[in-house]
Amino acid sequence: MTQDAKQLFFTRKKEISKEKQYYNKFIFNGHFSVFLVILLGAFILGYGDWLKSIPQHINYALIASVIVAITSMFPLRTLLKDADRLFLLPFEKNMELYMSQSLVYSYFSRIGLQILILIVLFPLFFVINNQSFEFYILFAVLMLVMPYLGLLVKWQWYKYKLESWSLHLVLFIVYTSGYYVALEAKHFSSLTSILVLIGLIILLKYQNKNQLFPWERMIKSEQQHHMNYYKFVNMFTDVKHLKETAVRRSYLDPLLITPKNKKFNENYMYLYLFIRSFARGKDAFNIILRLVVLAMILMFWLHQPLVTLIIGSLFMYIILLQMAQFYTQQAYGLWPQVWPSSDTKVIKGYEQFLYRLMFIVGVLFVIVYAITFPVYSYYGLLFFLVGWLTIRNVIKKLKYQESLLRD
Numbered sequence: 044m045t046q047d048a049k050q051l052f053f054t055r056k057k058e059i060s061k062e063k064q065y066y067n068k069f070i071f072n073g074h075f076s077v078f079l080v081i082l083l084g085a086f087i088l089g090y091g092d093w094l095k096s097i098p099q100h101i102n103y104a105l106i107a108s109v110i111v112a113i114t115s116m117f118p119l120r121t122l123l124k125d126a127d128r129l130f131l132l133p134f135e136k137n138m139e140l141y142m143s144q145s146l147v148y149s150y151f152s153r154i155g156l157q158i159l160i161l162i163v164l165f166p167l168f169f170v171i172n173n174q175s176f177e178f179y180i181l182f183a184v185l186m187l188v189m190p191y192l193g194l195l196v197k198w199q200w201y202k203y204k205l206e207s208w209s210l211h212l213v214l215f216i217v218y219t220s221g222y223y224v225a226l227e228a229k230h231f232s233s234l235t236s237i238l239v240l241i242g243l244i245i246l247l248k249y250q251n252k253n254q255l256f257p258w259e260r261m262i263k264s265e266q267q268h269h270m271n272y273y274k275f276v277n278m279f280t281d282v283k284h285l286k287e288t289a290v291r292r293s294y295l296d297p298l299l300i301t302p303k304n305k306k307f308n309e310n311y312m313y314l315y316l317f318i319r320s321f322a323r324g325k326d327a328f329n330i331i332l333r334l335v336v337l338a339m340i341l342m343f344w345l346h347q348p349l350v351t352l353i354i355g356s357l358f359m360y361i362i363l364l365q366m367a368q369f370y371t372q373q374a375y376g377l378w379p380q381v382w383p384s385s386d387t388k389v390i391k392g393y394e395q396f397l398y399r400l401m402f403i404v405g406v407l408f409v410i411v412y413a414i415t416f417p418v419y420s421y422y423g424l425l426f427f428l429v430g431w432l433t434i435r436n437v438i439k440k441l442k443y444q445e446s447l448l449r450d
Contacts, residue, residue, distance in 0.1 A: 104226035112218035178229035199247035313392025401430035
């Protein structure tokens with residue numbers, strides 16, 4: 044039975060890997076790969092310039108400790124499915140090996156991010172500590188060991204039926220204190236955090252001797268993690284398994300005024316539909332908002348007019364390009380069936396929506412560019428030019444695709 048549990052996990056893991064390989068073809072396409080390369084180059088360039096004149100009187104150890112503490116809270120991936128609460132219930136006593144494999148999988152699924160952060164932070168602390176790095180080895184050990192211990196604590200915590208917020212609070216305090224002592228005091232006493240986590244594991248494991256497997260909680264948690272992955276993939280291609288949700292954002296109500304009688308027809312219907320779906324949708328709005336904020340931060344941070352201009356133009360292109368998936372979600376949804384209309388009306392409404400989005404994003408980018416480089420502020424018009432060319436290309440492709448469907 045123990046081997047069956049192990050085989051079940053590896054079967055589930057293989058299914059997940061196969062699904063991710065399929066979607067990776069759409070995620071890491073030509074456009075996105077170029078975007079990542081340029082973004083990486085801009086970050087390295089800006090980071091290198093910033094390290095030459097690092098601002099003083101800032102507690103970088105505390106800031107880094109807080110950031111790394113947050114990233115060290117790895118999600119617990121069990122790969123359980125909804126039907127498992129019924130079919131695996133008699134198998135509960137043999138689930139310990141399954142969970143051991145889940146913990147290892149959860150750790151290695153996220154350890155790459157820790158290593159990346161470790162590499163990024165090294166030049167900063169190497170410079171501010173006069174090219175000394177011995178203490179950083181201790182910090183690296185903590186970054187690699189504590190997340191796995193945190194997963195062990197998380198499993199026992201959930202099994203004991205304690206609240207998630209209390210777990211995250213405890214882990215945040217333990218992680219932050221350990222990282223801060225390693226970076227600021229540079230002392231081996233930071234290893235006390237590891238001892239605290241081990242003590243928690245032993246204590247909770249003793250208390251959980253007679254506890255049952257938390258099926259409902261683990262299945263719900265896994266479903267949420269899987270849905271978050273689908274939301275990310277949905278930026279690049281349609282995902283059949285994704286469940287659309289709506290969120291009320293009262294501060295966007297001025298954008299959703301009910302059209303007047305003369306605009307209450309098929310000529311304006313799809314413009315209103317796209318704006319409303321975007322403003323009320325949970326996924327597209329959050330994705331675009333994050334991209335805009337990230338672009339503005341990079342534009343403020345990079346102090347080279349040409350590089351900043353390229354970054355802003357690239358983000359404008361990516362933002363508008365990602366909205367192409369938004370068209371397929373709405374144009375083939377419920378409303379076109381309730382109120383049938385020509386596909387030219389749908390495309391026209393989508394084009395008007397994209398121009399409005401481009402204008403808002405373009406204005407924000409121009410303001411940031413003008414504040415950062417007042418002398419070259421008129422160069423910000425390039426953002427609108429890139430947006431206009433991108434929309435033309437997107438609409439041209441949509442019209443061609445619809446013509447093929449008609450044939």
